Amino acid sequence: MEVGDVDGVRAGDPAAFRRVYAVLSPLVLGYLRAHGSADPEALTQEVFLTIFRRAADLRGGPDGLRTFALSVAHARLVDEWRARARRPDIVELDETEDPRVAPPAEVEALTALDSEAVVALLGALPEAQRSVVALRTVAGLSLEETADVLGRSVGAIKQLQRRGLLGLRALAEERGVTP
Amino acid sequence: MTHRDDHTGDMTTLPDHVVALLTEADLADDPTVASLTVGLAALADVEAPTPTGELAALLDAKVRSLRGGGGSHRRVVTTTTVTIASVVALSATTAAAVTGVRAHWPTVDRVESQSVAVPVERPLVLAHPDVLSRPGPADLPRSVVSSPGAAGSSTPTSASGAPITGGGGLPVSALSASAPDARGLVAGVPAPAPETHSPGTAVQGSGPGADVSLKASGVSGATAESPTATKGNTPPAPAVPKAPAMPAAPTMPTTPIAGLQGGANPDPGAEGNQAPKGPPGGKGKPSQSPASPPPATGQNGNGQDKGNRGNQNSQDNQGKAKKKGASPLAPLESDAPSAPLD
Numbered sequence: 379m380e381v382g383d384v385d386g387v388r389a390g391d392p393a394a395f396r397r398v399y400a401v402l403s404p405l406v407l408g409y410l411r412a413h414g415s416a417d418p419e420a421l422t423q424e425v426f427l428t429i430f431r432r433a434a435d436l437r438g439g440p441d442g443l444r445t446f447a448l449s450v451a452h453a454r455l456v457d458e459w460r461a462r463a464r465r466p467d468i469v470e471l472d473e474t475e476d477p478r479v480a481p482p483a484e485v486e487a488l489t490a491l492d493s494e495a496v497v498a499l500l501g502a503l504p505e506a507q508r509s510v511v512a513l514r515t516v517a518g519l520s521l522e523e524t525a526d527v528l529g530r531s532v533g534a535i536k537q538l539q540r541r542g543l544l545g546l547r548a549l550a551e552e553r554g555v556t557p
Numbered sequence: 558m559t560h561r562d563d564h565t566g567d568m569t570t571l572p573d574h575v576v577a578l579l580t581e582a583d584l585a586d587d588p589t590v591a592s593l594t595v596g597l598a599a600l601a602d603v604e605a606p607t608p609t610g611e612l613a614a615l616l617d618a619k620v621r622s623l624r625g626g627g628g629s630h631r632r633v634v635t636t637t638t639v640t641i642a643s644v645v646a647l648s649a650t651t652a653a654a655v656t657g658v659r660a661h662w663p664t665v666d667r668v669e670s671q672s673v674a675v676p677v678e679r680p681l682v683l684a685h686p687d688v689l690s691r692p693g694p695a696d697l698p699r700s701v702v703s704s705p706g707a708a709g710s711s712t713p714t715s716a717s718g719a720p721i722t723g724g725g726g727l728p729v730s731a732l733s734a735s736a737p738d739a740r741g742l743v744a745g746v747p748a749p750a751p752e753t754h755s756p757g758t759a760v761q762g763s764g765p766g767a768d769v770s771l772k773a774s775g776v777s778g779a780t781a782e783s784p785t786a787t788k789g790n791t792p793p794a795p796a797v798p799k800a801p802a803m804p805a806a807p808t809m810p811t812t813p814i815a816g817l818q819g820g821a822n823p824d825p826g827a828e829g830n831q832a833p834k835g836p837p838g839g840k841g842k843p844s845q846s847p848a849s850p851p852p853a854t855g856q857n858g859n860g861q862d863k864g865n866r867g868n869q870n871s872q873d874n875q876g877k878a879k880k881k882g883a884s885p886l887a888p889l890e891s892d893a894p895s896a897p898l899d
Contacts, residue, residue, distance in 0.1 A: 511597065515597040516600045547589045
C-alpha cells in the first residue's frame with residue numbers, strides 16, 4: 379500500500395479500494411480472530427465499508443489509514459463484546475475442548491503453538507493486554523499507533539504489552555504449550 | 558533476529574514488528590515468547606476475505622462513489638424520492654377527502670327533500686272516505702292501528718300483507734301503515750302524548766310474540782296505549798268495511814311534515830285549519846276530550862295535539878326548513894297526491 383492508494387481512496391477510486399483492502403483486510407481479519415470474534419469475516423467487511431464511506435475525511439498516509447482501520451475494527455469488536463455480554467452464546471459442551479480434560483499426546487503435539495492454540499492462550503489474558511499484544515503482533519502497529527487505537531498513553535501500552543507477553547508465556551507453560 | 562520453527566526446527570527470521578515488540582518488552586532472549594509472538598503474527602498471513610454484498614459492489618466499481626460521509630449519494634436520492642412520494646400521496650389523500658365531502662353534500666340535500674316529501678302520503682290515508690266517515694280516529698295512536706287486516710281479524714297484517722307477529726322488533730313501517738278500518742275500531746281513544754307514539758314506543762308493552770290484534774280490537778289496544786281512555790268511554794267499534802290496502806308508508810321522519818301539511822296539503826282532516834272542510838267524522842266525534850284535536854296525521858306533536866295551530870306550525874317549519882338551507886316545499890307540492898283526495 380502506497381501513498382497514492384490512500385489518495386485514490388479519498389478520491390473514490392475503486393482500484394485504490396481494492397489495493398487497500400488486499401493489504402489491510404488480513405490485518406483486520408487477524409486482529410479480529412486473535413480476539414476470538416464470532417464472525418471475523420463479516421466484521422471485516424463492515425470495517426472496510428465504514429472506512430470507504432469515510433474515506434474523504436481520511437488524513438495521513440498509509441500508516442494513518444492502517445491505524446484508522448484497526449481503530450474501526452477495535453470499535454466493532456467492542457460492540458460485539460457488548461452484544462455478546464447482553465446475550466451470551468450457548469454452545470454444546472465439547473469434551474475435546476474442555477480444558478479440564480488433558481488432551482492426548484498426539485493431539486497436543488499437533489496443536490502445539492499453532493495459531494489456534496495461541497489464540498486460545500491469548501483469550502485467557504485480560505482484555506487490555508490482549509488488545510495490545512494483538513495490535514502489536516498481528517496488526518503490526520507501533521507503540522504510538524496502538525496508543526491511538528486504544529486511547530491510552532504510550533507508557534501504559536508498554537506496561538500492558540510486557541504484562542501480556544509474560545502472561546502468555548506463563549499460560550503456555552501452565553498448559554504445556556511450549557516450543 | 559531469528560528463532561527456531563516449532564514444527565520444522567528451521568531457523569526463521571522474525572518479523573520486524575515482532576522484534577521491536579520483544580525488544581521493547583525486554584523479552585528478546587525468551588524463545589517461548591518469541592514463538593508465541595510468531596504464532597500470533599501468523600494470524601495475519603491469510604488471504605483477504607472475499608468481499609460480498611455492498612462491499613463487493615464497491616470494490617467492483619458498481620457503486621460510483623461513497624463520498625459524502627455516512628450517507629451516500631444513493632441514500633440521499635432515495636430519501637428525497639421517498640419524501641416527494643409521501644408529500645404527493647398526502648396531497649392526493651387530502652384532495653380526495655375534500656372532494657368526497659363536497660360530493661356528499663348534494664346527496665344529503667336530496668335525502669332531506671325526500672324525507673320531507675314522503676310523509677305527505679299519510680294524509681292520503683286519513684282522507685280516505687272510509688276513514689272520514691267513521692267517528693274519531695284522530696286520537697288513536699297511529700302506530701297501534703296500522704294493520705289493514707285488524708278489523709275482525711285475530712292476526713293483523715301489515716300493509717304489504719305480511720302478518721304482524723309481535724311488537725318487539727316489529728318493523729315500524731308495518732305498524733305505521735295506515736289502515737282506516739283499524740282506526741275505526743278504536744275510535745275515540747284520546748291520543749297519548751306525542752312522544753309515546755314514536756316508532757320505537759308504539760308497541761311498548763307487547764313483547765315479542767305479543768298479540769297485536771288485541772290492540773287493534775279497540776279495547777286492549779286502548780288500554781295498552783292510553784290507560785286514561787279506557788274508562789268506559791270507548792264505544793264499540795262499528796263494523797267498517799275493509800278499505801283497500803294502502804301502500805305502506807315509509808318510516809321517514811315526520812317532524813317537519815305536519816306543519817307543512819297544514820298549509821300546503823288540502824287534506825280536510827289533516828290539520829286544524831283544514832278540518833272544517835272535511836266530513837264530521839274526521840274530527841273525532843266520539844272522543845270525550847273537548848280539546849280533542851282534529852284527526853292526527855302524524856306522530857309528532859304538531860300533527861296530533863296541536864292541529865289547530867297547523868298553519869303556524871307550518872310556517873314555523875317552513876321557516877326552519879329555509880333556515881337549514883333546504884327547500885322542502887318544492888318536493889312536497891310535486892309529490893303530494895292530492896288528486897285522489899279531492
